[in-house]
Amino acid sequence: MTIIVAGDKKEYAEGTTLAALIEKENIDSPQYVTVSLNDDFVESGAFADTVLKDGDNIEFLYFMGGGA
């Protein structure tokens, strides 16, 4: 299947989960990553159960915050 990862089209096997994608994409600091799937944010606890489909669009973001 073809999915779009951070703007790039990529081929992945059917049945690939979000958790597997994060591992295969070698995402830095995966514990801090926020994932959007087709513009909806996915809770980190659901990464392992979220099976990707052909045409899915995935973006990885990192929390940005601080204090004063």
Add this chain to the structure above:
Amino acid sequence: MRIHLNYDDFNKIVDHAKSALPEEACGLIAGRAEADEFYIEQVYPLTNIDHSSEHFSIDPREQLAAVKDMRAKGIAPLGNFHSHPETPARPSDEDIRLAQDPKALYLILSLALEEPCLRAFRIEGGKVRGIAIELEF
């Protein structure tokens, strides 16, 4: 290592910070990097979803939209900015603790004095390194 920022974008950061008072303001910066020179070409004023004078968190939906806009424009994410309404332009303990990207530029604008003060940093492993900002017309 040096950051190039034009006055229009500097004023955009200042205006965003002043309009957010008494809360902290925040946003993203994007542009291009050439060796150790960073050219800011786009400033994205975004919403501080903490709505606090002491904390900020960038709205993730606006962050996502900004990242897509950067990609469409062919510019690279360079880092973020936030304001300190009443404290100096240096990373707080919380800023240092929450800085997760050693490659990011962290710009802090202080409004504590009459004249706004903008400074830039990189933060890696709890260590803070200041970076010069060159304001350009």
